[in-house]
Every structure is written in C-alpha cells, then in structure tokens.
Amino acid sequence: xxxxxxxRHPPALTPGYFSSVTRSPRENLIPLNPTTAELTGxxxxxxxxxxxxxxxxxxxxxxxxxxxxxxxxxxGRVLDEAGRGVPDALLEIWQANAGGRxxxxxxxxxxxxxxxxxxxxxVLTGEDGGYRFDTVMPGAYPFPNGPNAWxxxxxxxxxFGWAFAQRLVTQMYFEGDPMIRHCPIVAxxxxxxxVDALTARYDPANDRPMDARAFRFDIVLRGRRTTPMxx
Amino acid sequence: xxxTPSQTAGPFLHIGMMPEGGTVPLVSPLxxxxxxxxxxxxxxxxxxxxxxxxIEIWHPxxxxxxxxxxxxxxxxxxxxxxxxxxxxxxxxxxxxxNTALQTRLYxxxxxxxNDPAMAKIPRARRGTLVASQAAAGAYHLDIRLAGEAETVFxxxxxxxxx
Ligand SMILES: [Fe+2]
Numbered sequence: 001x002x003x004x005x006x007x008r009h010p011p012a013l014t015p016g017y018f019s020s021v022t023r024s025p026r027e028n029l030i031p032l033n034p035t036t037a038e039l040t041g042x043x044x045x046x047x048x049x050x051x052x053x054x055x056x057x058x059x060x061x062x063x064x065x066x067x068x069x070x071x072x073x074x075x076g077r078v079l080d081e082a083g084r085g086v087p088d089a090l091l092e093i094w095q096a097n098a099g100g101r102x103x104x105x106x107x108x109x110x111x112x113x114x115x116x117x118x119x120x121x122x123v124l125t126g127e128d129g130g131y132r133f134d135t136v137m138p139g140a141y142p143f144p145n146g147p148n149a150w151x152x153x154x155x156x157x158x159x160f161g162w163a164f165a166q167r168l169v170t171q172m173y174f175e176g177d178p179m180i181r182h183c184p185i186v187a188x189x190x191x192x193x194x195v196d197a198l199t200a201r202y203d204p205a206n207d208r209p210m211d212a213r214a215f216r217f218d219i220v221l222r223g224r225r226t227t228p229m230x231x
Numbered sequence: 232x233x234x235t236p237s238q239t240a241g242p243f244l245h246i247g248m249m250p251e252g253g254t255v256p257l258v259s260p261l262x263x264x265x266x267x268x269x270x271x272x273x274x275x276x277x278x279x280x281x282x283x284x285x286i287e288i289w290h291p292x293x294x295x296x297x298x299x300x301x302x303x304x305x306x307x308x309x310x311x312x313x314x315x316x317x318x319x320x321x322x323x324x325x326x327x328x329n330t331a332l333q334t335r336l337y338x339x340x341x342x343x344x345n346d347p348a349m350a351k352i353p354r355a356r357r358g359t360l361v362a363s364q365a366a367a368g369a370y371h372l373d374i375r376l377a378g379e380a381e382t383v384f385x386x387x388x389x390x391x392x393x
Contacts, residue, residue: 003388008236010329019239019327022275023376025384027356032348034387037320038333042259042295050254059253081232092257094247104243106283120250122257156241158248164289165387169324169331171238185239188329194236220232 001034001165002081002222008197010188017184018145034165041164044090046124053122056095056135060118067117069098069136071212074172074200077129078159080223085129089221092158093121093133100139100151109141134212137174145184152179152186161221172217173199237330242283244324249285249299259295264311268369269336269362272305273323276377280304284325286374288336293319300325312368317341318348318360323374332384336372337361348385356383 012024052059057067078089096102096119099111103118117136125131138153152173159168173180173195180186180195189195197220206214240248269288273281286306287297292313298306313319318335337343337360349357359382362370374382 001388002234004330004386005234008234010237012329014329017239017327017329020329021327022277022279023281023325023327024276024329025332025381026276026377027381027383029384029386030351031388032351032385035316037290037316037318038387040291041289044257044259048255048257053254079232081234083232090257092247094243102243102246104246106242118246118250118253120246120253122247122250122254156244156247158240158244164320164322165333167287167322167331167333168235168237169240169244170235171241185241188238189236193233197233197235198238218235220235222234 001039001163002225003031004029004222007190008194010190014188017188020188034163038165039163041160041162041166043088044124044160045088048090049122049124054133056117056119056121056133059121061116065116067097067136068114069117071134072137073132073134073206073208073212073214074155074217075130075132075206075214076216076218078125078131078161078219078221079129080161080221082223085125085127086161086221087125087127087129089125089129090160091123091125091131093123093155095119095135095138095155096141098136098139100141111139111141140179149184150179150182152177152183157219159219159221166221166223168219168221170219171198174215175199175201239326239329240285240324242326244283244285245299248297261294261311262292264293264314266309266368267312268307268309269319269372270305270307270365270369271372271374272303273300273325273374274304274376278378281325281376284323287322288319289322290316290319292316312338317343317346328376332376333387334374334382334384335360336370338370339364352383359383
C-alpha cells in the first residue's frame, strides 16, 4: 500500500478550522506494514443499492414530487494511483439542500428543509470505476468558526475501495464557486493543487439538455505500490 | 495519479452513513465465530466526549461494522472474535478530523505483546491499543484523539510487495 500523500491530505492540526484543535493527534502517525486484514475490505454489491439511491431528486420525494433546486448530474471514475478503474467501489454521499440546510437534528440553519429532499445517496462503481448520481446543487451555509464562516457548495463522499486501508472521506466542490477560497475547511488542504483535485468540473458534454447540468469528479484512492517491473 | 485529498466528514455524517430509512441497511455478513461486543468512548484533547464521531471495524475473520458515537461519546459494535488474529482494525472520522484515523483494537487475552506491529510502537504507548475485558465476550477500548494517553494511530504503508 502506498503511504498517505501529505502533499494532498490536510494535516491533523489546522488551527484555522477550529474543530481540529481538540480533535487532532499531536503524535506522528506510526508507519506500519498492513496485514491481510488491512489489505482486504468489506465487499458491497448491487444488493446494497436501493432503486433510487442514485437519484437524490426523487429518493425522498412524494409521489409526483421532486426535490427543489438546480438539477445536476455528478459523475466520474474511482481510480487507483496507477490510473486503473476501481470496480464495485461503494460511494456514500450526503449534502445540504439547495438552501444550504441539512436534514439533521443538529442543523438549525434558517434555510427551510425541503420535504422532498433527504440529501442521502449511495452508488456503486461499474466495471471501469465509473459512477453517477442525480441531485440538486447544494447551497452554501454558515458554520461556527469565528465571526463569519461559510462552506462553499459541496457534497460529502465516503468511499470504499478493495482494501480497508483505502477508506476515504472527502468533499467535492464546484468549479467557479467564489466561496471556495474563503472556506476554513478548504484551507486545511496543503496546496492549491489539492483544492483543485476536489473541485468538480462543469462537463457540458454530459449534460441532459433541457434537464440537468453535469459535473465531473474523479476520485483517486491509494493503491498497491508500483513494482519495478511495472514502473 | 495523485491521491484524492481527504476532508473532514463534518457534523452531519449520519445522513449519508447512518441513513434512517429509504435504503437498504449497509451490513456485511458476520463470519461464523464467537459473537462479541466491542465498546468504548472517544475523547478529545480536553477529555470531552466526541459525540458526533463514527467508528468502523474490519477484520476478514470478523467482518465489517460501523457505529456512531452517542451523546456520551460512546460506541458499541456487535461482531465476532477473529479466531486467529490478535486485533481488529479501526477507522475513525468526525467533525474536526481532517484525515480519517486508522488504529487497531488488540484483545487483552491474545498474544498482542508479540505482534510485529507492537515493535514499532514506543513501549509506553502500546497499551492504548489493548482493550480490557468488560464481561464475558465484551471488550472495552477508549480512544483518545489527543492529549494524555493519546491513542496510537497508524499510516499503513508498504507490505504488499513481498
Ligand atoms: Fe457539509
């Protein structure tokens, strides 16, 4: 397994994101050769995907109802560092509604809930590592982190690869959003390139004309170390 | 290609990872084996309970399971005892954790002192990974994200090319 690439991942302690201060280990991570335990992982399949799990426009909507907000398609591929597609990777996704409000007991933001939107989805990658889901563009929302902090529009992702050591949780942002450069959580990332890697691109070639705009977001998981033979 | 960066799961991870209905439960079958319960509390640097975390466990001999922490920062998981391994793997996320934390729970009655991983860990810190037996078939391990008796966390790397 390749090590975590600290040119890409945020360090544990990032004082500009207040919540990290009391929740970040101060000791260094200890490098460890994974055993079979960590080089395998749970296997999920089509039986774990409900019929509407990949359609957030409809999966919490009443009959003949739809979620409110700009209709979008999010798609891309899950890859390893060698660029190979990861098939049967499970993606769990969650997001705020178009007004920036989560359907969660602890979210008290002023923006109203949408009775037809839960913000929860789940998809499995295909043979080439490809995935897609339909949803609404999430709204920006404020969060407690100093006098005035806002999250850019974003979608949360939890990704399972083939190994437990590949487990990833991240967030996807949207190309052109002016809120990205003001966000203290985005600012935990170590470089502009890392921010760019989390920024989905508008992808008009995959729009559904007169229906929904497409955004492309590829996800690269840690992988096997390349052997000299392959290099 | 370069790894996709991690970001915190934030405070609302339950929406996507513990959905309350509308889809199928995400479970992996329990291999046959002795049923056990694992539990503990997650504490922050000030020893306050972390009430919005999520923990996952995995071992090929005992399957996969996940649980959120409750209002007291406590988690509880039903699984099976791996017949041959001295540990199960743990993965922890929460608001404020920028990159998910990986660690292990060792069983106190296993031969954990001779596990190869222990040699990589300063002696004084090894105990942070060893559960205590709370009852028959029940093991307890507190996780301390920072501060005194900080849990040992790992970066798993190498090991797959020998
Ligand atoms: Fe969020």
